[in-house]
Amino acid sequence: MRAQASEPIGLSVAFWQRQDVFDALCARDIGHVFRLVRQYGGMSQTRIGIAVNLSQGKVSAIMNGSAQVTALEVFERVADGLAMPDPARIALGLAPRSSTTASPSRDTTLLPPWAVTSPPVDSPRMGPPTVDLVRSGEDEDTMRRRDFVGLTGAALFSAVLQPAPTSRPTDGIEDLAAALVDYPAATEQPIDITGLARGVAQAKSTYQACHYAEVTAMLPGLLRSARIACTSATGDARHRAHVLSAEAHHVAASILLKQDDKGLAWLAADRSTQAAHASENPLMIGSSARIITRALMDGKHHRAAINTASAAAQRMDTDLTRPNDNDLSIYGSLLLSGAVAAAKTGNRHTAAELLDEADQAGRRLGHDGNHMWTAFGPNNVLCHRVNIALTMGDAGTAIDFARQVDINALPINERKATLLLDTARAFLTWNKHDQALYVLRAASEIAPEEITARPATLRLVRDLLATAPITVRRDAREYAESLGVSA
Template identity: 70%
Template structure:
């Protein structure tokens, strides 16, 4: 038996046990690995394995078959580098299933958590599936995130009304402490990729801030303008993701106006970032580069002993300018801005989130991925992505954006299976980066339409789960 090919082993085991292919698939799904990972094996998948139409199953199917059929990792064609992890995983599954506390666990609770808690890093096995994609470091944080909630689109009508109003004021005194807390919560939710939640609360927040800016005096008025600039910045950022150019430009403009009214250099610099993105989204790339450069130069003049806030805004402006420059193809300007941003990140010395920028050395590397992609150099984008430790990025929004860029790079290289796997990872970490962004949904459609036979079925299933029609 050991001399047989893996597909022959699978077929021989099924025949010896008098199982149909459907029954075989059901048994695979019923293994501990099948339950934990929702393998969704079916009759067609078993047939294709047995006939050799597709390459031998991935690590998780192999692990399920090891548990089911008692076949060794060597018989199932594992490479030497993953046999040890597989044996440990099998032992961990067996020990977990024999543990009384685990036996009484509520139905439907994923067992994946137990694998991790008992010492076997289950993510290490799944990361093996991604080795050669963007490197294990990039995916080190992917596998313990909640499943995506497949919300379909965002309703921005109420936000549009709030942005267009000029003279509506709410009743009662303005409580700046409460307003500041609401703005901070909106920013946290945005960085967690909870865009629908943010959109729902922004109209009321913008109206409240309009009242505060009108009613307050002195330093409180200036502080209200800073908060208004921040709230409109959030609105513009989400609208840009939604490709709502008109409203995004309006929100970005309101953000910059409020920032100038606050007389805060930090607020002006921060709002200049979103104006740069809005200009770039409108294909005004050279103006976007100039805007970012001017704002960064204005800040640079005052960076003698810069704070973390100042370095982060300054570096983020340089990154925005570099992305805009990529649209013009000016590699000299791109390199200059990226190098200056990298220097600012080194001065900061860590990956932080000052002024909600997520700025630091890792974010600079993320922008190198994005810029290489914009220049059409998918190979370089993937090379940069290999160097990234996803754990170092402080926000899920940034992680999701990076993974989508990486998926796009793999698609450009014709590696549809890898593109799909990375895109799924993005959905696990930052669900609404995938479900709520037209660009991400187009990427899903592109993968599905152009996928080879070996990937097409899985791609179609994923597209269907997101409501994407190829």
């Protein structure tokens, strides 16, 4: 049902908690406030004008900077028309509507997180506010608004971008390449397997937090130590060393895939598989099949990827009669990998079948965990439905699935950022450039290096910049320039 232009403007609590909105209010920059209302609230100039009792032409002039608001009476009309909460009115220099706002026991529900230095006395600490991150695109004639995916943690989702990191994963790729082809001599000095395990776990968690430059710097030493341990250790310690080597090479392959370095990624994935088989650990063998599947897909060997993932999942299904959380997570992740590969071949039936089987595994697991570093669970399955719908050319369905994801339940930033990037691509495909830009900015806040350090993501930014309509072009250009991207 379409919203009428005369209906009151209802902006979410999350909107008034944005850092850029707060800054615009403090500067009494009504033009900027109107632009943010249009960008994040989907309101046309006409609708804003009706709400604040100004003509559409006057609103346009204020928004483009050719006119400014200076009269107190107009500030009051704007505050009333936009239904500003008291903290926003105070930031604008106006008196609050309620007398309780300034009291010591004030309600902090509408206060942005940067305005709350401590919880009110005798009241529980407020949780982070919900931010509506994925929403339908609007234009001047379509003023319908929907709330899609709710995210918590307003500090993560401010539109103010963090500075680009001074180092990038590419700075350490040559060292990583050297480590992949290095065969260090065995040593009589025993390798500390416990210390090596801590190092590999740190590398995997750092990768999942999307700190790619940091993990790239860690990997060369880890790979060499793991290889020495595999040749020097004996008995159970040697099997454990092969498990750790498989995991370390898995991380290396993942980093290289993000860098579009197909040759080195394949080498690292193959090393992971060899080490996994040497470990004689069924779970590790299944886990390594995931990275081989991704490497095959990256090389456009999609049918081989489907066969690899499906065969590994089938072996697990046969061997594991009473699966635990680790088993279900590896099994489900293999099914998801096969589904993505099937989608890339246009095989809807196989993709849907594998997705449904993964969904069953997710339901059996019953939660979104990070068992065996998979981030598998029901919401992860939904994330893959988003990706597969987008791959199959159905951007609308992809966004519908994105609406269903509880992104707060996803256990790692890498998965959250991937979901947001897929959603941004869907919006761009749907010609909703303003929403694509909004979601990209949110992804930047969650995982800056997922934006700045990935060629595929920078290509997405260039596509957005090249096709942005005039209403979005300036913001898109500013965002692109902050990343060092030009059309």
